[in-house]
Amino acid sequence: MFLHTKDLGCKGDSSTDDTAAFQAALYASLGKILFVDAGLYILTSTITIPPKAKIVDFKLYSTASEHAVFYQYNFHSAANIFAGMLQTESPYFQPTPPPPAPFAAVVGLLPGDPDYTCAAGNEFNGCDQSWSVVMTGSANIFIVSAGIYTALMLLKDNLANVRFQNLVTIGAKFMAVMDGKGIPAIDNLNVDTHPSWSQVSVLDVGSNGTTRFDEAIWIDPAIWDMDEPKFTCSPPSNVNQGTWISTITQAPLTITEWVLEPVTITRDAAAVNKNKRDAGVEIWPVPATTPFWPAILYRGDDGQISTTSATGTFPKPAATPLSGSWPKKAVRAVWGWPENPLVDECDFYDFNCVPKPWFGGTVGDPGGDDFYDDENAAELRTICPEETSTSSTSPKPTPTKISPTVAVPIPAPVYQQGDPRLNTKKCFKGEQTENVRMRNATTRFCDDIAHRDLIAGFEYEKEYKFEYNGGIGFVGITVSLEIKPKCSFNYSKSLCQRYLSVPTDSCDCNGVNGKHGGTVENNCYKWKVDPNRR
Numbered sequence: 404m405f406l407h408t409k410d411l412g413c414k415g416d417s418s419t420d421d422t423a424a425f426q427a428a429l430y431a432s433l434g435k436i437l438f439v440d441a442g443l444y445i446l447t448s449t450i451t452i453p454p455k456a457k458i459v460d461f462k463l464y465s466t467a468s469e470h471a472v473f474y475q476y477n478f479h480s481a482a483n484i485f486a487g488m489l490q491t492e493s494p495y496f497q498p499t500p501p502p503p504a505p506f507a508a509v510v511g512l513l514p515g516d517p518d519y520t521c522a523a524g525n526e527f528n529g530c531d532q533s534w535s536v537v538m539t540g541s542a543n544i545f546i547v548s549a550g551i552y553t554a555l556m557l558l559k560d561n562l563a564n565v566r567f568q569n570l571v572t573i574g575a576k577f578m579a580v581m582d583g584k585g586i587p588a589i590d591n592l593n594v595d596t597h598p599s600w601s602q603v604s605v606l607d608v609g610s611n612g613t614t615r616f617d618e619a620i621w622i623d624p625a626i627w628d629m630d631e632p633k634f635t636c637s638p639p640s641n642v643n644q645g646t647w648i649s650t651i652t653q654a655p656l657t658i659t660e661w662v663l664e665p666v667t668i669t670r671d672a673a674a675v676n677k678n679k680r681d682a683g684v685e686i687w688p689v690p691a692t693t694p695f696w697p698a699i700l701y702r703g704d705d706g707q708i709s710t711t712s713a714t715g716t717f718p719k720p721a722a723t724p725l726s727g728s729w730p731k732k733a734v735r736a737v738w739g740w741p742e743n744p745l746v747d748e749c750d751f752y753d754f755n756c757v758p759k760p761w762f763g764g765t766v767g768d769p770g771g772d773d774f775y776d777d778e779n780a781a782e783l784r785t786i787c788p789e790e791t792s793t794s795s796t797s798p799k800p801t802p803t804k805i806s807p808t809v810a811v812p813i814p815a816p817v818y819q820q821g822d823p824r825l826n827t828k829k830c831f832k833g834e835q836t837e838n839v840r841m842r843n844a845t846t847r848f849c850d851d852i853a854h855r856d857l858i859a860g861f862e863y864e865k866e867y868k869f870e871y872n873g874g875i876g877f878v879g880i881t882v883s884l885e886i887k888p889k890c891s892f893n894y895s896k897s898l899c900q901r902y903l904s905v906p907t908d909s910c911d912c913n914g915v916n917g918k919h920g921g922t923v924e925n926n927c928y929k930w931k932v933d934p935n936r937r
Contacts, residue, residue, distance in 0.1 A: 405436050409440045463489070470493070497531065544566075625744060633736070822925055829906075849903070907920065
């Protein structure tokens with residue numbers, strides 16, 4: 404559920420002071436997603452971003468902060484921020500008096516503030532001049548071009564994907580202090596005449612002396628269908644493993660899909676030093692603690708759609724699965740290259756996953772429709788073992804058929820949407836093919852229907868041809884969608900792929916390949932995936 408800043412009282416008109424309205428919008432949007440509408444927002448005092456706030460399209464373009472006593476920018480436990488052309492300058496009067504004077508009484512008032520333990524001889528304590536940027540415990544932040552005058556940056560305990568590109572400093576002995584270690588300006592001197600300035604083209608920020616930019620890998624959930632689940636990676640790696648199907652009910656909701664904790668795996672130091680070929684490590688998935696209840700959409704007496712969420716503590720995941728499947732063997736991470744099998748970042752649901760801010764768009768498809776929010780989405784999951792209903796392979800595909808567009812009178816009819824809880828599937832037992840070809844065909848099909856009128860009477864079928872099926876011959880994969888009377892499909896690429904993954908994966912649960920396809924049908928739609936030898 405999105406809430407817009409301009410619907411919550413912000414103007415963003417480059418003249419109105421939006422400080423109070425913006426702060427109020429942050430608190431009003433907790434439990435939802437705050438969309439920062441385009442505009443120029445005048446903020447004249449500190450904005451506090453509360454825990455669990457979710458903000459999208461929050462970008463800092465050509466901003467400047469000068470002469471504040473403690474620091475000019477403070478990113479504390481922040482994530483998913485793009486900033487371009489940051490400019491800072493320390494107060495002219497420092498170090499007479501030095502910080503935190505004249506505001507020593509409010510040190511520590513805000514989370515992430517410097518503590519000003521000014522030990523003698525410590526060049527990195529910030530007790531002579533203000534910090535330009537303080538960044539602690541943050542992740543997924545990209546800063547393009549920063550100009551820092553007579554101050555340095557404090558970078559501490561940060562997480563993955565934090566990068567400064569084109570950092571320029573003037574008049575400071577150190578460009579930055581990263582986890583207690585200084586980056587000397589003289590080592591990066593670019594111009595040695597007045598005003599001397601230093602430059603670092605790319606600074607990847609990390610913790611414990613390591614940089615951790617773009618190091619997370621997303622493992623294809625297809626490993627859960629393997630007899631012996633495994634994947635290949637080059638350590639150290641931060642691994643997202645997908646989701647686990649289990650059921651817990653706390654009225655009025657039943658939760659059927661749990662996110663798994665990311666796993667950081669490292670190679671044994673002794674094996675690395677001795678150049679040994681070790682076989683990797685075994686890991687058992689651990690369900691993550693869910694940070695919030697999902698939103699519930701409902702239609703009130705006035706006919707308007709509203710949102711709410713359950714109160715109270717979210718239930719903890721069960722120690723053992725109540726339904727669904729759990730791997731019979733531990734998942735093995737094998738050292739090697741290339742890393743596989745992988746999917747794109749945010750390909751499956753994760754509480755904290757949003758696109759890298761410098762890529763723009765939204766989760767998943769760059770088209771921006773993949774913030775699919777449906778309380779019944781979990782019903783589209785792959786369910787094993789295979790159900791008993793089957794049918795034979797369908798005959799040759801019929802020519803493409805698209806229903807004619809009919810003028811819609813005013814007012815427009817109210818179309819139903821498919822209810823995944825009513826899904827039934829039938830599995831084919833004829834030709835089979837590799838999983839990668841089935842996914843390729845279904846993805847192309849979802850792209851092909853993106854701009855069509857997906858309303859009642861719509862029928863579309865297309866064959867996608869591939870060579871060397873299983874190493875020999877050819878295969879044609881027929882994919883189709885039929886939309887039933889009084890129904891429509893609100894296009895979402897991710898939702899389209901979810902539907903087509905059911906007959907692709909649920910009909911064959913014994914491994915990654917050997918996919919026969921089938922159909923999935925509910926009150927509004929009938930989807931089909933059918934491989935045939937050509």
